[in-house]
Amino acid sequence: MVRPDQLIIFGASGDLTARKLIPALLHNFVAGALPRPIQVIGVSRSERTSEAWREGLRSSLPPALAEAFVDFAPRLHWVRADVAQRAQLQHLHEVLDRLAGPEPDTVGRLYYLALAPQLFGPVVACLDAEGMLTCAPDAQQGWRRVVVEKPFGTDLPSARALNQELLSYLREDQLFRIDHYLGKETVQNLLSFRFQNTIFEPLWTRQHVESVEISVCETVAMEGRRGAYYDGAGALRDMVQNHLLQILALIAMEPPGSLQADDVRNEKVKVFRALRQIPAEQIARDVVRAQYAAGPARDRGYLEEEGVAPGSETETYVAIRAAIDTWRWSGVPFLLRTGKALHKRFTEVVLNFRTPPIDLSGQAPTDACPLRPNTLRLRIQPHEGVVWSFLVKEPGAGMEMRMAELGFDYADLGVSQIPDAYQRLLLDALEGTSTLFLRGDEVEAAWSFIDTIRAGWEATDAPIHTYPAGSPGPEPADALFHGCEGSWSYGP
Ligand SMILES: NC(=O)c1ccc[n+]([C@@H]2O[C@H](COP(=O)([O-])OP(=O)(O)OC[C@H]3O[C@@H](n4cnc5c(N)ncnc54)[C@H](OP(=O)(O)O)[C@@H]3O)[C@@H](O)[C@H]2O)c1
Structure with missing residues (x-):
């Protein structure tokens, strides 16, 4: 029976x-x-x-x-x-x-x-x-x-204490810590795309990739009474510590031996441990924080929202230039950004490949290539899919070049609706499969990176910029691309 x-x-x-x-x-x-x-x-x-x-x-x-x-x-x-x-x-x-x-x-x-x-x-x-x-x-x-x-703790000491408390009653294999982003079909596809194909992996290194962008942009602001919760958290703790760092780990990790929980989680932990801590003296250079002000999308700014403390310094936007000190990624900036009340709602990863060393078309006044030919865009939501971009020759005399794209859209699979993250996560928890759940050391390693940024903000007078609600974010965030070609993706 x-x-x-x-x-x-x-x-x-x-x-x-x-x-x-x-x-x-x-x-x-x-x-x-x-x-x-x-x-x-x-x-x-x-x-x-x-x-x-x-x-x-x-x-x-x-x-x-x-x-x-x-x-x-x-x-x-x-x-x-x-x-x-x-x-x-x-x-x-x-x-x-x-x-x-x-x-x-x-x-x-x-x-x-x-x-x-x-x-x-x-x-x-x-x-x-x-x-x-x-x-x-x-x-x-x-x-x-x-x-x-979530949230699992609010900083490293509280996460560690919660782990210790829960693990005094449960074994690790009984405890399932959710980050619902890992249940998203397109986030799981980051693993399959990388490790079930052979053509991408050789390119997935510092020799070919100049920078990686990870964006989780939201149009929602503080609806209803959300301000009261959010004001105690902020974008760094509410979004980066979990969702953005999980995506970063899947993009940056080494191939796991299998898709068994510990094989995948061991590799993710190595990425978190290799994330370079950003010292206080570099915080204003490598991290941009901001709050939305009234703008085209909203008639009031964050500080006027219900439940937000007067003069609050909680960030509704954060952008980080992160470095991963591994053989594969040394010198490649990982540019992370997330914010509320932005111009578009989208989540995507963009790998910006290096530009060709010289421009043979003769269009550029210098040796630099005028266009970045190759990007790989992994769309997590909406318009879930993958897009490669490259240059092709404009038909006709001369060597005029133009951008072209090869794309895959999940809609082409004939799936009317991509399953919600909780569908997959509930099934896995019922089956006892914990690959898509967080292990205790993973959560702690992620908090360690976040806590250093918060300590840097507290120790310095790093500015809190503003951006109009409905805009792509604060202008100073563009400076995080220093030394690389390109700028933040505008989204699909
Ligand atoms: N909502 C979301 O989309 C979302 C997304 C991500 C994470 N989360 C997390 O999920 C958790 C739940 O979120 P939620 O939005 O559902 O919260 P919620 O709407 O505030 O619901 C929490 C429920 O807990 C019950 N409760 C409180 N104390 C209790 C007690 N001592 N014994 C039994 N029941 C008790 C309350 O019901 P009674 O008053 O009837 O007891 C309340 O309905 C939170 O940790 C939140 O951070 C939520």
């Missing part, structure tokens, strides 16, 4: 559950992708019945999923509990055992902590005290796993 899995969502009355987790589960259910039958147990302090929870979710679903929800709904159950109170977990434990049937110890349980991060430690401590985490290493049945959402 196939035992069901139990997915227990703590914080199930919240935004993440309704907007991401339930739709992702439902898509997997419709696609027949769930590895086993599933029971979903929603938990929070709110008093409600299972029927009321189902009805609330149904009304928030997109119409395309409403029909499938009819079959899925009976698998959803509500339990009221303050999960930071051990006594209240006893009742939950009893309900889980009852739903599991005759042999509850053989049923796998995935506890998803869709909760504020300060609850991660106390909740895991209560689960442990109740005996709800006990399972053998690599158990095929009766496994117990915990998923924690």
Whole structure:
């Protein structure tokens, strides 16, 4: 008999559950992708019945999923509990055992902590005290796993303390730290594209690549009450520490021995450890921070937003010229940028290949090539795909050159909708595959790089620039390209 899995969502009355987790589960259910039958147990302090929870979710679903929800709904159950109170977990434990049937110890349980991060430690401590985490290493049945959402710490000391706390109750193989960017189809493709093809890898070195740009540009600003959360975080901690550094690691890492979790994560950690720490005296040269001001896209600037402290120095934009001290990447700048209230929403990686040493077309007044012929653009969102650019001869007399492109678009695969990141991540967590989740040392190594930048800001009077909402960002960020050809990509 196939035992069901139990997915227990703590914080199930919240935004993440309704907007991401339930739709992702439902898509997997419709696609027949769930590895086993599933029971979903929603938990929070709110008093409600299972029927009321189902009805609330149904009304928030997109119409395309409403029909499938009819079959899925009976698998959803509500339990009221303050999960930071051990006594209240006893009742939950009893309900889980009852739903599991005759042999509850053989049923796998995935506890998803869709909760504020300060609850991660106390909740895991209560689960442990109740005996709800006990399972053998690599158990095929009766496994117990915990998923924690971002942010994982706010700096290196807090991340280290959280790792120590959680790992005093769980083994590393039971702990799944999410960075949902790794669940994105196009981010996973960075690995496949590099390591399942032979033609790109020989070019993927300092001999051929002059610079690498990684951009996560957003048009959203501080909608609703988001300002209150964001003001305590900022672009560096909210986006660079996790999403941008994860993309950087996938672009810069050496080929892993396999796609097994530890092989991939070992290589990523090596990249983070090779990231050169930016000393305080270079912070203003290598890192540009800024806040949006009122502009074409918004009638108020960051400092006028609800929940933002008066005179706040929190950055809504950051651009970094990072260096990776490895044989492969020595001397190649990695230019990272992210910001809110920008001109376009897009995420992409651009490899700028070196320009030819001389210009044989004779168009340039100097020996320098007037155009950068070769870039490789990996579009993560939107218009997911890959674009190579190169020069071709303009037909006719002479040697006039023009840019041309070869492109691949995910839409050409006939896939109507690329699966959401949470679909893949939930499946992997249910299967116990942790390649797309973060290991503790990875998170700590990433924080170490970020903390040095923050310390540099605190130790110096590095300016906080402004940029008009709806613009491509502050002009001083262009200076990060010093010594290289080119400037920031404008996006698709
Ligand atoms: N929303 C997103 O898109 C998103 C994206 C990335 C990461 N995250 C992360 O995901 C986590 C959840 O985010 P969210 O946006 O869903 O937060 P949220 O909307 O504030 O929901 C959190 C839920 O936790 C419940 N809760 C609080 N204390 C509890 C306790 N002691 N016992 C049981 N339930 C408790 C609350 O429900 P009651 O008041 O009913 O108890 C609340 O509904 C956070 O760590 C966040 O940083 C969210």
